[in-house]
Amino acid sequence: MSGKIIRNARLDQGIQSSELAKLVGVSPATISLLESGRTDVGPKTLKRIADVLRLDYEALLAVSGMIPPGLRDLMRNEPIFSKLIHRLTLCQIRGYLSDDHLVGISRLLPKV
Secondary structure: OHHHHHHHHHHHOOOOHHHHHHHHOOOHHHHHHHHOOOOOOOHHHHHHHHHHHOOOHHHHHHHOOOOOHHHHHHHHHOHHHHHHHHHHHHHHHHHHOOHHHHHHHHHHOOOO
């Protein structure tokens, strides 16, 4: 799901995929594969992409399934935090995805 968010944000900002690749320090093929959902990138690369596109890094981590262990534990032990993070993440990415995609992402986010 993060690939679709990244692609939409990149297009909204008028950035070519080759330019994003250069700014992030990866190959254009990596950006293409990421945006099409055929590959994932690590947290460091995701952070660089978030910085370049001015996206919320934590929201990208969440939709990519890369929630830090400490936060995952907190969400399991404190249901109110899980609900809050779930709502915040969906609010932050709402402008980049259709309602159908948001429903799909909400199913991927951790539940207590």
